[in-house]
Amino acid sequence: MTTRRALLVGAPTTLLAAQAAFAPSALAATLGGDSSDVDALERLMTRTLDGELGDQAIARQLASYITEAGFRWEYPTFAVREADSVVAYSFGYRSATGKVDPNTGLSDGAETPEPGPVNVLLADAVHAIARVRPVRIYAQWEIAQVLTGKHGMKDIVPIHPVKGPDGKTIYLSTDGVAKAVVAHAGSAQALGKVAVVGHRDHVKRCVLVSRDNGMTAAVAREVPLPVEYDPQSAQPWTRRRDAYLLSDLIAQLSMTRNRVIGELAGR
Template identity: 70%
Template sequence: MLLVGAPTTLLAAPSALAQALDPGRARGADLGSLEQLMAQTLQGELGDEATARQLASHIADAGFRWEYPSFPVREAESVVAYSFGYRSATGKVDPRTGLSDGEETPEAGPINAMLADAVHAIRQVRDVPVYAQWEIAQILAEKYRMKDVFAIFPVKGADGRKTYLSTDGVAQAAVARAGTAQALGKVAVVGHRDHVKRCILVSRKHGMTAAAAREVPLPVHYDPRSAQPWTRGREVYLLSDVIAQLTMAQARLITEASA
């Protein structure tokens, strides 16, 4: 776990015996207490108990729950792999997108090499099709000579400029390439350890039966030379991911309110 609960100065911590016997349950108890404390605090600020509980639930889900669903690797029927940053030879990038300038050919970088290793580990067990963002697909081709890999590249906008695909865009492209989400079968999602929870949420939003492969470790390292500034360090990335998760929750609420 990245975050295991609130400080003991704020919450009544479980006993040492309870933690030793069932650390997962202890963490869950801490988080439940923290969510209750957030709800109480927000109620005092807003004067609205129902809204306070709802906001506390969204904040807890996005900011404090970093576990992700998984299934045995032998059950995988396809792989969808989401990249994490890349390198730029010139170091000149558009800060809004992280895309390199001009005609430069970006480099996949070390984190995507680790993600390619994770895909390879799955393919060692299950010979299934792989839908991978270009950085990972490039390494799968060069290092492993892997076949049956469908690469997902940036797309050109109406103005002719390349647009780096978001997590949502990669999921859409994978489904489009397969024909339907159902055609993908049971999807083993590969992504950076701090990104994979949202990768799975987004994959499921697009209809995939998605989770991580339980036996395959995912990279938790960061590349300080990444061309995407938000993927250079853990603090800035986690804040970015929390914001993205909250934005997804906001979009769901807007959709429900518009129905």
């Protein structure tokens, strides 16, 4: 049986530690002012990029984008009792055979995937919310399976992968899950205030994507989120913290790029 000890814990062990505020530091003092390390670093990046590009306005923009994606991992919260619904995003899963596509993490279809230990922890977080507040729950299949099996919960709306035109399974992206939830609910407004559940390193983007899809979304502040990683996950980028954070950083910058291009295209 997989235990927490068998997981990689390359992260703070409490949510409070993960969200600790930056205090004024030697870096900030060196660069001038009494702001945080992150603010000081953004100023330093702006100066450096200005020297490289010769354009202070663009340097300021790029430094802002890089800072937000790479150096700010906090996320908005509200009290769990304010939630009207929960949207739970999974984090990896297990493949019994190990026969997976390394680019997608999907199995060859000849097996039934297993949720894996991190999704068990995510299901526990959803269950903790439901014990305080009766809410409508939308969960990716990995989490939904644990909610019904381990916790005996009913009326869960599971979000499953979809079939492509070629008949192959397409694992839904974070955005794909959000769109599927809105489609099930009929509208984003029908969800009310959404408590987002996700892995601690994924949840900031889960909230951003949920909001991009029209949801009034934040994280239930009283419910800790898992920080563990599963070295046996079928999705390689969810096996170790450095690999995942690089993936999430790129995904956040891609969201910013798409927004900027969309503005230029008039969308």
